[in-house]
Amino acid sequence: MASSILELAKELTLALVQTGNVSFEDMQDTLQKTYTTLTALKVQEEPGATVPGLAAKTTAVNWRKSIRKQAITCLECGQAFKQLSISHLGMHGLDGRSYRMKYAIPNTQPLAARALTERRRQVVQKIRPWEKAPTYRKGQARDSHPWRDSDDADAARGPIEEPTVEATTQPKRQRKTAPKKQASPKLRAPG
Numbered sequence: 001m002a003s004s005i006l007e008l009a010k011e012l013t014l015a016l017v018q019t020g021n022v023s024f025e026d027m028q029d030t031l032q033k034t035y036t037t038l039t040a041l042k043v044q045e046e047p048g049a050t051v052p053g054l055a056a057k058t059t060a061v062n063w064r065k066s067i068r069k070q071a072i073t074c075l076e077c078g079q080a081f082k083q084l085s086i087s088h089l090g091m092h093g094l095d096g097r098s099y100r101m102k103y104a105i106p107n108t109q110p111l112a113a114r115a116l117t118e119r120r121r122q123v124v125q126k127i128r129p130w131e132k133a134p135t136y137r138k139g140q141a142r143d144s145h146p147w148r149d150s151d152d153a154d155a156a157r158g159p160i161e162e163p164t165v166e167a168t169t170q171p172k173r174q175r176k177t178a179p180k181k182q183a184s185p186k187l188r189a190p191g
Contacts, residue, residue, distance in 0.1 A: 063109075
């Protein structure tokens with residue numbers, strides 16, 4: 001395909017020379033500019049193709065600099081937020097996964113300001129939601145744990161209260177049924 005782009009650039013430059021718009025001295029420079037322009041247009045049409053000259057001109061975006069202590073900067077539009085929401089990324093036609101893939105951000109990196117992430121971490125450590133989960137409580141109540149053998153640990157911890165849900169039982173309503181009708185002897189099939 002590169003030869004066809006080169007031939008197309010050559011034909012365009014030759015047409016400019018024949019019409020008198022470009023002199024013979026400027027022909028090589030015009031040919032190079034035309035080829036570069038056509039190659040750039042090809043890259044825009046085909047996102048998988050890369051051009052060595054254009055790749056060197058583009059600068060890599062450092063996502064680490066976009067996440068600061070009090071704000072995170074959207075790498076698409078440059079606006080600063082405390083957290084990149086799904087709705088904001090949706091305005092750019094992205095979601096969290098595609099945004100991370102586009103800018104090579106690891107999945108473990110939160111799309112939020114560092115202070116907000118740290119505050120959330122502190123809150124979770126303080127309230128310890130995993131200890132309130134029923135499966136955690138059942139696991140702690142088993143006698144198979146080594147710390148359960150000592151009586152001091154039991155006294156310090158206190159009894160584990162299981163959440164109970166009291167269901168009110170109401171008598172089932174009986175369904176009224178009509179007596180079954182028997183088929184008339186006329187409708188019976190001979191048998």
